[in-house]
Amino acid sequence: MILNDLKRINAKLLIQENEPLAHYTYTKTGGNADYFIRPKTSEEAAQVVKYCHDNHVPLTVLGNGSNLIIKDGGIRGVVLHLDLLDHIKRENTTIIAGSGAKLIQVSKAALDFQLSGLEFACGIPGSVGGALYMNAGAYGGEISDVLEEATVLTMSGELLQLNRKQLKAQYRHSTIAEKNYIVLEGKFALTLKEHVIIEAKMAELTEARESKQPLEYPSCGSVFKRPPGFFAGKLIQDSKLQGESIGGAQVSMKHAGFIVNTGDATATDYLRLIQHVQQIVFDKFGVLLETEVKIIGEDAKERTKNFDK
Incomplete structure (x- = not known):
């Protein structure tokens, strides 16, 4: 129904069904989207947004997927990917x-x-x-x-x-x-x-980033917000959590504020490791680390059927 409706509104819309979202996240994890749409113009984006609003269809907007974890059950309804609006x-x-x-x-x-x-x-x-x-x-x-x-x-x-x-x-x-x-x-x-x-300033910052961040592995970037009066990475490091792993997700040995995918991590691995780090840091220092990374989607075990099926 959703596919036919949207094609009637605009036959030129780029729509894919059951698209694996792991292709679009920096962690290389995440389940499928029921409907994955890439608008080529702002007008196309507005058409999709208005349709979803008027027909009570769940809508999720996806950017570059760099500071994001999509759960293994994926996302119901429409995912709007804005990568083509890149002027x-x-x-x-x-x-x-x-x-x-x-x-x-x-x-x-x-x-x-x-x-x-x-x-x-x-x-x-x-x-x-x-x-x-x-x-x-x-x-x-x-x-x-x-x-x-x-x-x-x-x-x-x-x-x-x-x-x-x-x-x-x-x-x-x-x-x-x-x-x-x-x-x-x-x-x-x-x-x-x-x-x-x-150029000199950019080169200086690039060198600082490459020397400190684990760019050789997929990751979701900085996982935790900076708590008042502390640095998240330092707290994690002082908790001796660097190298700690659950499944394929690992607290980076290069920068404790990053969790990397060492090859076969799932989103569930990431979430379990995030919770483990939060618990250990809280037990040791009394500081609750809040996530900076955005976490969306459904757990695999709670996966519901496609929105309009």
Whole structure:
């Protein structure tokens, strides 16, 4: 029913049934999506969102899948993957980038345009949409520092323009997450600077990242938020949890704040190891580590039938 309905609305929609979501996450884990849709334009995205709202179809939006764990039972209803909304263009000293554009590519475009402000993002593997959703940051910079405006869809399909003040960005949080808005585009206000200076800063940050982070294995990035007054990685390290494994998921030996897939991990392995780390750190230091990684979907043992079957 959903497939036929959507094809009637727009015959050009790219729709796949029972698509394995492990193909789209950095952990290389996760179950299937009932319906997986890749809109080619903002208009197509709005059509799908409005259909799902009007027909009470569950809708999940997927970005680059870098700071995400999708459970082994997969996701019911429609998964909207925005990777094709990946345009990047310059307007004077601003860059406008689509939700699906990779943040690393946007930072490289800024370098080409000799625009400074996105150097901190040169190693963040997420998409523009995901970065705005969680106010991503690294090495002392955050997306909210340079974000001028965001174009979003509400879950009913209404188009909105949000300025910096309306985004109410905080550490790993924003109005976009609070209201469950769907990012279509971000506009970044940058400053002119010499190419060589921007490039040197990006090279410095890239070296720092490559020397500290376990990039040789699939992972979901930084698993835990920074607790007030502490560093999550240090707490995990001091709890002697580095190298601890459940199934194919392992607390990285290179950076304790990362959990890597050593080859055959499942999402369930990841979740069990996250809970184990939280318990041990709490028992030892009295600090409850909150997850930064987003966890969605159904457990395999609770897997329900496809939404409209």
